[in-house]
Amino acid sequence: MRLLPFGNPPRRSDRADAVITGAGSGIGRAFAVELARRGGRVVCADIDGIRAKETADLISKLGGHGIGVVCDVSDEHQVRDLADSAEKWFGGAPGLVINNAGIGAGGNVVGATSTSDWSATLSVNLWGVIHGCEVFVPRLRERGFGGLINVASAASFGAAPRMAAYNVSKAGVLALSETLAAELSGTGVTVTVLCPTFVKTNIVDNPRIEESAATLAANLMKWTGVSPESVARTTLDAHDRGQLYVLPQLDAKILWQLKRTMPGTFTHAMGLIQRITR
Numbered sequence: 001m002r003l004l005p006f007g008n009p010p011r012r013s014d015r016a017d018a019v020i021t022g023a024g025s026g027i028g029r030a031f032a033v034e035l036a037r038r039g040g041r042v043v044c045a046d047i048d049g050i051r052a053k054e055t056a057d058l059i060s061k062l063g064g065h066g067i068g069v070v071c072d073v074s075d076e077h078q079v080r081d082l083a084d085s086a087e088k089w090f091g092g093a094p095g096l097v098i099n100n101a102g103i104g105a106g107g108n109v110v111g112a113t114s115t116s117d118w119s120a121t122l123s124v125n126l127w128g129v130i131h132g133c134e135v136f137v138p139r140l141r142e143r144g145f146g147g148l149i150n151v152a153s154a155a156s157f158g159a160a161p162r163m164a165a166y167n168v169s170k171a172g173v174l175a176l177s178e179t180l181a182a183e184l185s186g187t188g189v190t191v192t193v194l195c196p197t198f199v200k201t202n203i204v205d206n207p208r209i210e211e212s213a214a215t216l217a218a219n220l221m222k223w224t225g226v227s228p229e230s231v232a233r234t235t236l237d238a239h240d241r242g243q244l245y246v247l248p249q250l251d252a253k254i255l256w257q258l259k260r261t262m263p264g265t266f267t268h269a270m271g272l273i274q275r276i277t278r
Contacts, residue, residue, distance in 0.1 A: 011240040012147050012190065015039040017090040019082065021073050021132060022101030024051025027151060027199060029058070030228035031098050034236060036064030043086045043094070045071040047101070073101045073128030079135045093139040093146075099132035099173075100151040106163040118165045125169030133176060137184070145188040147239055150177045154197045154252045157259050160270060170195075181244050192239040197252045199228050 018035050022028035024046030032042045036059040044059070044066050046052035052068030059066035067089060071082045086094050105121040108114075129150050140146040155163060156170035177193035184191055226249055234248045247253045259266045 011038075011237075013038050013040070013096065013236040013240050016096040016147075017041050017086075017092070017094045018096040018098065019043045019045065019086045019094045019136070020098040020100055021045045021071060021082075021128065022151075023055050023068075024048050025055075027194075027196075027228045027231055028098070028100040029055045030232035031100065031149075031236070032056075032066060033058060033062065034229065034232045035096070036062055036066060038236070040064070040096075041090065042066040043069055043082070043089060045069045045073075045082050045101075047072045073099075073131055074123040076131045076135070079128075079131040083135050083139065087139075093143045094136070095143070095146045096149070097132060097136040097140065097147070098149045098151070099129040100149075101128050102151065102169075105166045109162055110164045113165055121165040121169050122172075125166070126172040129173050129176060133180060137180065137189075140189045141184065141187050143189075147190045147192070148177075148180065148184075149192045149194060149235060149239055151194045152177065154195050154247070154255055156195055158255050158270075159267070178244070190239060190242050192235065192243060192246055194231070194235050194246045194248070195252060195256070196226075196231055196247070197249050197255070199226055199231055 013035060015038065016035055018032075018040050020028050020031050020035075020042060023032045023042070023044035028044075028046070032044050032055050035042050042056075042059060042064070044052045044055040046055070046068070047070065049068060049070040052070060054068075056066040056068040069082055069085055071078050073079055102125045103121060105117055108117075133148070133150070137148065140148060150173050152173040153166075153170040155167045156174035159167050159171075174193055174195065177191055181191040231248050235246045238246045245256075247256055255266075
């Protein structure tokens with residue numbers, strides 16, 4: 001385990017009692033391991049109990065403390081059970097909640113995207129975060145100190161073609177996080193929303209992503225993606241500074257600025273990209 005710097009003031013993420021959804025792989029697992037390195041105790045929640053336990057075991061091998069819990073974030077009752085289990089294990093409310101669970105979807109235009117793809121994507125990516133916030137925010141507010149990190153995506157503002165369901169789900173997470181930042185101002189609870197571009201995870205391993213789109217995404221992830229470990233460190237450090245928006249890569253920052261300074265040109269460019277690549 002990494003020793004915390006002697007003489008430096010504690011950071012919000014140091015020794016945090018954290019709950020992380022989607023902790024069985026990718027960014028969620030990276031958050032769990034990094035928080036354990038910072039001396040925290042971690043509840044590793046995932047719909048896949050085996051993967052959740054693998055993350056908890058990895059933390060134990062590093063000398064930390066973690067448990068794996070099965071949780072389908074699209075089910076509010078399971079999220080409430082997760083919160084109760086976490087409080088029982090911690091002996092009190094968690095100090096940090098990371099709503100990370102998500103699935104990939106894309107490849108079809110609006111009008112050719114199935115209702116089931118819309119439903120599945122929104123159920124996990126948006127309703128999963130809504131459930132996490134509705135369940136955990138009152139506990140964080142009552143605690144009077146803590147943090148909330150919601151994992152969105154650059155898709156939340158990029159609005160790339162053939163990704164409507166995914167874009168809408170992540171745009172909702174961004175809007176929810178901004179709303180919470182205003183509502184929780186002055187309460188001692190800090191809100192951060194993560195908006196990365198490509199991160200080297202298994203998110204494209206999903207039958208809801210059309211084959212050619214999945215291949216393109218996998219290649220872009222390979223060529224331009226960054227490690228989930230670097231994203232986790234960057235996000236936690238930004239959260240410690242009280243930062244609302246985290247755009248951990250240069251391309252995400254460029255997209256963010258272009259969308260806000262030249263929205264019409266940005267949308268035209270996205271349409272041009274679709275005509276070239278389809």
